Amino acid sequence: MFHEYKDVVGCGDQAVVYFTPECMYPITIAAGDEFNNKYGNFRHDSMVGLKYGSKIVSHDGRGFAFLLHPTPALWTQIVPHRTQILYLPDISFISLYLDLKPGKVVIESGTGSGSFSHSIARTIAPSGHLYTFEYHEHRAATAQREFREHSLESMVTIEHRDVVASGFGKTGIADAVFLDLPAPWDAVSAAKEALRKDAMGRICTFSPCIEQVQRTVLALDEHGFSDIRMFECLAKGHEIREVPLPDIDEAIGGHKVNFRVSKYEKKRKRDAEPTTTA
Numbered sequence: 001m002f003h004e005y006k007d008v009v010g011c012g013d014q015a016v017v018y019f020t021p022e023c024m025y026p027i028t029i030a031a032g033d034e035f036n037n038k039y040g041n042f043r044h045d046s047m048v049g050l051k052y053g054s055k056i057v058s059h060d061g062r063g064f065a066f067l068l069h070p071t072p073a074l075w076t077q078i079v080p081h082r083t084q085i086l087y088l089p090d091i092s093f094i095s096l097y098l099d100l101k102p103g104k105v106v107i108e109s110g111t112g113s114g115s116f117s118h119s120i121a122r123t124i125a126p127s128g129h130l131y132t133f134e135y136h137e138h139r140a141a142t143a144q145r146e147f148r149e150h151s152l153e154s155m156v157t158i159e160h161r162d163v164v165a166s167g168f169g170k171t172g173i174a175d176a177v178f179l180d181l182p183a184p185w186d187a188v189s190a191a192k193e194a195l196r197k198d199a200m201g202r203i204c205t206f207s208p209c210i211e212q213v214q215r216t217v218l219a220l221d222e223h224g225f226s227d228i229r230m231f232e233c234l235a236k237g238h239e240i241r242e243v244p245l246p247d248i249d250e251a252i253g254g255h256k257v258n259f260r261v262s263k264y265e266k267k268r269k270r271d272a273e274p275t276t277t278a
Contacts, residue, residue, distance in 0.1 A: 002072055002118055002150045003125035009050050009067060014150060016068040016078065017042065017056075024078050026070065028149070039063030070150070072118040082139050083112035086180070086206065089235040091119045097231075098176040098202050102127055107174045107194050109133040109163045109181060114143045116178070121152050129155055131170060135162040163187050170194040179205045184212070185219035192223050 002014075009015060009029055017025045019039055027035055033044040040058025042065065047056060052069040068074065076088060086094070094116075100106065100123045111117055111134035120130050134140040140160035147156045161169070164183065167190035177191040184205040195201030203225065205216050213230055220228050 002070055002075065002152060003122045003155070004151070005069055007051055009047050009052060011048055014070045015047070015052070016070050016074050018066040018068050019063070024068075024074065026075070026078050034059075039065065072122045075118050076115045079113050079115050081113055082142065083110075085113045085115035087115075087235075090206070090233050091116055093231065093233050094178065094204050094206070095119065095123055098178065098204055100124055100176065104128045104175045105131075105173055107131045107133075107168055107170065107177045107191070109168070109179055109187065110135060111140065111143045111158060112180065113139075114146055116180075117143070117147075117156065117158075118150070118152070120178075121147075121156050125155055129157065131168070131174075132156060132158050133161045133163050133168065134158065135160070135164075163190055168194045172197050175199065175201060177201070177203045179203070181205075182212075183215075185215045188216070188219040188223050188225075192225075 006013075011029055011031055013029045015027055015029055017027055017035060019037075025035070025037070027044075029044050029047055031045060031048075035042040035044070040060050040062035042056060043059055046059070047067055050056070050067060052067060054067050055064055056067055057064045073088060076085065076091065079085065098106070100120060102124055104124045105128060106120050106124060108117060108120065108130060109132070111132045117130060117132050124130065132143075134143060137160050140158055144158045147153055147158060159169075164181070164186045171193055173196065174194045175196060177194060179187055179191065181187055184207060188203075191203050195203070203220070205213075207213050207216065217228055217230070
């Protein structure tokens with residue numbers, strides 16, 4: 001469902017119950033189930049047959065919400081955090097520079113909470129494929145279950161694997177490689193082996209510390225990568241407010257200045273004036 005869209009909610013579908021930008025919940029529609037929170041009681045049976053985007057009122061009349069179709073962007077905001085995740089400014093920037101588009105083959109390590117994985121899958125759909133690797137067994141199993149529930153199994157292959165110790169096990173298939181690892185420089189060699197040899201491949205590493213960046217740049221240079229660049233991606237929210245502007249009379253009236261000249265200054269000016277005699 002995260003790469004294909006439908007109009008009407010059905011049993012077994014994924015949906016996002018939207019209350020506010022800071023309050024959203026993912027649910028799976030099931031007959032007889034209910035969703036409860038401080039805004040009231042919402043019955044799944046009343047959601048079946050509605051169009052995505054519909055406004056739903058709680059059974060007890062305490063509140064309302066909107067029923068939204070799940071997307072990778074929404075999933076990034078509501079995904080259960082098993083690790084630190086990438087957010088939309090980083091995701092969009094990285095996707096652009098990796099030249100991700102339908103049909104591309106991408107390798108990712110590590111999967112983590114799967115935030116970026118969902119966006120990659122949607123971007124390379126329907127003919128591309130993502131191979132994603134996670135060294136933590138429980139996180140890998142949880143991500144695999146989510147990919148299955150979100151109908152992404154056909155385009156995402158996840159493997160529990162330590163790529164630093166064992167590599168990716170892939171040779172010459174990837175158009176792009178993304179590394180979100182504590183020591184990405186140790187996986188550069190495996191990434192180079194996985195990249196296609198008949199086209200220009202791209203690699204991106206995501207690191208919070210400049211020391212990690214320095215070591216990764218040295219490793220990339222040693223393995224023959226060129227056009228190595230570093231970016232810092234920052235996002236700043238802007239608040240929009242209405243501020244009344246005064247007219248010219250109010251502006252002048254509000255800034256009156258009084259000039260006072262002392263009697264000594266008056267005498268000095270009077271003495272300095274030229275005198276004439278007849």
